[in-house]
Amino acid sequence: MPNHFMRNHLVIPLIVFSVIATCFEWQQWDLAIAKTLYGWEGGQWALKDNWWFKEVFHTGARNLMSVFTLVVLITWLFSFMLKPLRVWRRPLTYLVISILVSVIVIAVGKRFSNVECPWGLSMFGGSQTYFPIFSEHMFSPSTSECFPAGHASAGYAWFGLYFLLTKHAPRWRWWGLLSVVALGLFFGGIQQLRGAHFLSHDLWTLGICWLVAVVCCPLLYRSEHRAKTAAAIQENLLHASASR
Numbered sequence: 155m156p157n158h159f160m161r162n163h164l165v166i167p168l169i170v171f172s173v174i175a176t177c178f179e180w181q182q183w184d185l186a187i188a189k190t191l192y193g194w195e196g197g198q199w200a201l202k203d204n205w206w207f208k209e210v211f212h213t214g215a216r217n218l219m220s221v222f223t224l225v226v227l228i229t230w231l232f233s234f235m236l237k238p239l240r241v242w243r244r245p246l247t248y249l250v251i252s253i254l255v256s257v258i259v260i261a262v263g264k265r266f267s268n269v270e271c272p273w274g275l276s277m278f279g280g281s282q283t284y285f286p287i288f289s290e291h292m293f294s295p296s297t298s299e300c301f302p303a304g305h306a307s308a309g310y311a312w313f314g315l316y317f318l319l320t321k322h323a324p325r326w327r328w329w330g331l332l333s334v335v336a337l338g339l340f341f342g343g344i345q346q347l348r349g350a351h352f353l354s355h356d357l358w359t360l361g362i363c364w365l366v367a368v369v370c371c372p373l374l375y376r377s378e379h380r381a382k383t384a385a386a387i388q389e390n391l392l393h394a395s396a397s398r
Contacts, residue, residue, distance in 0.1 A: 163317075164368050171361045175354065179286055184352035188272045191347060199273050199349035211344045212305060219308040219337075223253055245318050248373040252314030255370065256363040260307040263362070268294050269301035273349035287354065302362060303355040305345050309337030310363035317367055321374050338363075 178184055192199065201207045230246035233239035269287055274280040285291035287301065312334045319327040342356035 159371070160368075163371075164365075167364060171357075175357060175361070178354040178357065179288070184354050185277075185284070187353050188278065188346075188349075192272070192278055192349070195347075198279060202273060202348045202350075204348075207344055207348055211341075212348075215341060215344075216305060216308050226250060226253070244376070245322060245374065248370055249314045249318055251373060252317075252367045252370040253311045256311035256313070256366045257307055259362055259366060260302050260304055260311075260359055263302050264299040264304055267301045268292055268297060269355070270298045271300040271350050272346075272352060274298060274300075278349060287358075300351060301355050302359040303342055303345060303351045304359075305350070306338050306342035306356040306359045307363060309334060309339075309341050310360050312337070313363050313367035314370065317371055317374060 195201060226246065227250055229239065230243070230250050233243040233246055269292055270280075270282045270284070272278050274282045275284050276282060277284060282298075292301075313331075315334060316327055316331040319330040338356070338360060342351065342353075342359070345351045346353060346356070
């Protein structure tokens, strides 16, 4: 990978993410945003069971993204059998792994973190007490599966597409990144309007999926690294033979 890769794609984003996440907790932006949305909907989560938001934008969109993931997975499997697809085996391997690992990490986080959804809190018509994300309450036995945001991961889990395009079709990389971010924001926004998540839940999903995509990037560059290593070894051997 290029020398500046980790600085631009891991170190700087991690610093920015840490600052924004800290501000959300310190300034309680989650509550301010949720109270605004709750007020716009007339002091209730009026869109919680809305057919478009629940069946189409949530369930339907999730199923559609699952189909896209299945198509990528099947194409990857065929790359082991069909010669024209062989050249795409490594990029597809990276994309499949980054998607699946992102989804699994988010699912595990939801299973073991005890963070309430807005619609479950007493201040929003529910029965539970609000606690900041990283309070002791988060690590008690889970009664809710609201953190990180699962639906937003249907978009953000595709961050690997940006890195794949960066290496193989650079002029399209920003369009790939914009598409993934737009999907994540849309899916996350739908759930916030339904009262299913705070904005920071989506922020953490974005951060986790980005981190997974970056950590998996050596899968894209491994063959290139091996080729350079082999060339260097060959050059050293030739140099040693010539100097005898």
